[in-house]
Amino acid sequence: MAQLTQFPQAFSAPAQQSWISNLLWWLMLLSSAGVVVYATRYFVALPSDAHFARYILPLRLHIAGGIGALLAGPWQFSQKLRARALNLHRWLGRFYLLEVALGSIAGFFMALVSKRGLPTHLGFGILAVLWFFTGLQAYRMVRQGNIDAHRQWMIRNFALTLAAVTLRVQLPFMMAVLHWPFPRAYITVSWLCWVPNLLIAEWMVRRRMRHLVRSTS
Numbered sequence: 122m123a124q125l126t127q128f129p130q131a132f133s134a135p136a137q138q139s140w141i142s143n144l145l146w147w148l149m150l151l152s153s154a155g156v157v158v159y160a161t162r163y164f165v166a167l168p169s170d171a172h173f174a175r176y177i178l179p180l181r182l183h184i185a186g187g188i189g190a191l192l193a194g195p196w197q198f199s200q201k202l203r204a205r206a207l208n209l210h211r212w213l214g215r216f217y218l219l220e221v222a223l224g225s226i227a228g229f230f231m232a233l234v235s236k237r238g239l240p241t242h243l244g245f246g247i248l249a250v251l252w253f254f255t256g257l258q259a260y261r262m263v264r265q266g267n268i269d270a271h272r273q274w275m276i277r278n279f280a281l282t283l284a285a286v287t288l289r290v291q292l293p294f295m296m297a298v299l300h301w302p303f304p305r306a307y308i309t310v311s312w313l314c315w316v317p318n319l320l321i322a323e324w325m326v327r328r329r330m331r332h333l334v335r336s337t338s
């Protein structure tokens with residue numbers, strides 16, 4: 122791991138955050154916690170859904186990874202935590218990336234057997250691959266001491282982790298409000314739960330880059 126002194130940004134006092142980014146951070150934390158609470162049911166009893174009961178081992182591994190990522194992820198974006206406890210940020214980051222690796226590898230297996238066939242195999246499968254590789258890139262960048270690129274890959278990666286939240290908002294909405302049948306809703310959500318998240322993350326990354334260029338020129 123590169124020396125701390127190579128990362129002046131990591132030490133800098135937290136800049137004043139706007140109320141909107143504070144609000145979004147709390148929303149991210151609370152919605153992540155909501156999915157964690159929902160997901161723990163799979164460790165309490167066997168699911169009544171025969172499909173999930175059949176694949177309970179990979180499903181539990183996948184959910185364990187997902188829970189760890191959702192619990193650790195939001196704290197990694199706290200400027201205060203990074204500035205005051207860099208070591209904690211590092212250990213939490215290692216834990217987060219290990220959980221992403223576990224969740225994505227088991228998630229890829231679950232994608233191959235997911236309900237509703239090829240469209241969901243592809244939707245969830247590509248999500249699992251991107252989830253893994255954006256995490257790997259974030260790790261590679263921090264090992265090389267490239268903190269800005271590390272942050273950018275973490276933004277993309279956590280936007281994909283949040284697919285677990287968007288899915289659980291979109292699916293009930295499509296079924297209860299739009300009255301879509303399950304197959305249509307499920308196929309749609311296997312893509313819609315992550316593609317917009319990734320586009321928003323990309324927009325944030327580019328906006329940040331423009332801001333950095335402007336402030337250094």
Ligand code: HEM
Pocket residue numbers: 156157159160163172173183184186187188190191224225228229231232233234235236237245246248249250252281282283284285
């Ligand atoms: C971001 C990458 C993710 C991918 C690629 C992914 C993929 C999948 C797949 C393919 C299934 C099975 C669907 C089926 O068989 O029809 C599944 C189920 C599930 N996943 Fe994920 N998932 C991801 C993130 C997460 C996260 C972060 C959590 C958080 C705990 C999570 C929790 C669950 C739960 C609880 C289920 C069981 C289904 C349910 O009750 O809604 N997943 N996931």
